[in-house]
Amino acid sequence: MSNDLLNAACPVCAHSIAARFFPAGEHSLATLAWPSSAKAARELPRHPQDFVQCPSCSHVWNHRFRYDAIPYESNPNRMFNSGGIWKGHLALTRDLLLNHLPAAPNVVEIGCGEGHFVRGLAQVRDAGRFIGFDPNASPETGHGVEFYARLFEPLSDMATFAPHAVVIRHVLEHLKEPARLIEQLAWGAASQTHACLLFAEVPCIDRVFETGRLADFFYEHVSHFTTESFRALMSRAGEIITLAHGYDGEVVYALVRLEVPAQARARAQAAASFAARSAISRETIAQQLSSLARSGKRVAIWGGTGKAAAFIHQFGADAGRFPLVVDSDQQKAGTFVPGTGQKIEYRDVLKTAAVDVVVIPTQWRARDIVAEMSREGISAGAVLIEHDGSLIDFASETHPY
Template sequence: MQPPREISLADFLSILGLIRVNKAVKMVKIVNSTCIACGSGHAVAIFDGEKMPLSTLAFPKTQEQAMKLPKLPHDYVRCLECGHIYNRSFNYDDVPYSDTPYNMYNKGRDWVETLNQISEKVQTYLPENPCVVEIGHGDGSFLTGLSEAVGSGSFYGFDPHGAVVSKGNLVLSKGLFVSETLFSELKPDMLIIRHVAEHLENPLHFVQNLCVGAAMAGQYPTIYLEVPGGDNVVKTFRHGDFYYEHCSLFTSRSLEIMLKNVWGDTVELGSYMNEEVIYGVVKVNDEKRHLMNEAQEFSQIVQDIKVNVKSFLLERVRKGKTVVIWGERGKRRHS
């Protein structure tokens, strides 16, 4: 008797008659699209859900309202560099967060246990009497629990559509975290960004702006970034995970590569719930500040040269001298 043979999920579904596997080689259409996680310019189509209504933020009260819901493009591609999956036709303005806040059920047994594990993980990076900022706190349950577990310190939440609370060392505000002022004002030891990046049109730029903003203010916090994991979605053909409100599906690789492109060092990558939730921890630094310094020096010196040359030429003309300029486009270096 031969031992059982391992087969792929696709072959198993084919045996059951649920799908038809075509072994023929197909031409793959490469599309020009800038990856929102790594910036690469080439991708391949992975899921065309055509046009469908919102899945989690549309709450029609009547059948007529449901029938009239706007249908939005589900045009998902996969980056050929980092493997990130994103809806290249996504428009943030089509998602009405201000009208219908994003509801999360946080009381399931396994999820509560996971939240406790996440809280414990975050606490390992906190100093005594920490200042913690959560961007996108939602109902505030996670930050509230974290503040109670730590006991001391200050805890601030910023979310334009989130809960509003001011109690003890916990302040939840209905607004955005403004890097230009709040890094200097609050001096946070940690930024927590949980289940926010998958909703953004450009998560890479979002994290980059936070890191640069912190470094420019002389602050070097630790950033904990958490997103739903997409590896199992691909492995198990779980097309139900593609819906408009989530314009991104992060894989472990795309999250890792994205965090390598910010002002900081990735100190930890991990997952929870069998990789259904993945996270990265970054320590902000300013090792790339020399690029900014070189640009500023170049700009200032070139401006000085322009002023000096202009002054020199005007002085020659004032004295009645003839001025001849030989050369073009900076190719000649003769006076």
């Protein structure tokens, strides 16, 4: 069994172990090479196709895929949209989406290609804003819709365009990290004042397992979705309203209400709050250290590596103003603080040359260090630690250490 498993993170659910599925060999691009002659076709570069499957969510992908092998900017991905049954599927899914939208919606389609789907939405609704994004423009793309020849950036563009719906059709199978886009859309929608839907559609390989067919697998499609793995991906976007199959089961699509769990939003808000406080803390403590340097007091920083070095870096305790760094570990004596270059002295140097202030960056060790100072006859006018955004006196001020 171990020979059939490998270390490869699933692009849908992030499970870290994959099972070998279809070692397809090395072949040229199948849809986006566009060779201009038989000779050019035969000389196309070959790319490795080694498909694996996630044992957790059932997703299949080429774990040796490289995105830079695909010439999307010069050769756009074209879909055949003229088949009668396919046209019926397009009409059904357009109606499904429109039935959940306001009378004059903002709709964004990511990877719109020639724009036939978003244009079809605009033709049904005579009011609203219909926008397509694709890094490659074609002569048909901009007809009847607003078009941007670039990638859609969810975290900024969701705020700019404020869509009621985002459409991603036959794009996710081309992405090396589809979950990244899906989750970023959810976070982008969380900043909007109104709700936003996601309509996504991909080819479905459920029938591959029934029939053993292999023509589904080619290089441009890095990801191959089962119904189960598509559901797993859509659940990362929010609440699934509809998940169904079309075109005789060959595609699977979903309508999802984009949302981020309350707990995750709360954590993000807490992180942003911490970031704001950390900026203030860095400035405050840097100013306190500058005041100490200007005061003429002799200052020793106790600890010169690891988190003590991080303290020296974060608050600008440079070697010119704070040359004295000591450590309890005799083996560190004679080495230098990474990045700033103070020579680390053994703590006994403080026995013969008293200091006015000892700064202990590692607060949780402060009680031990103070006891060590007392035991070794090392005295200082004050011992300072970092706490709650400033340097405080370890002996006289309140702290949890």
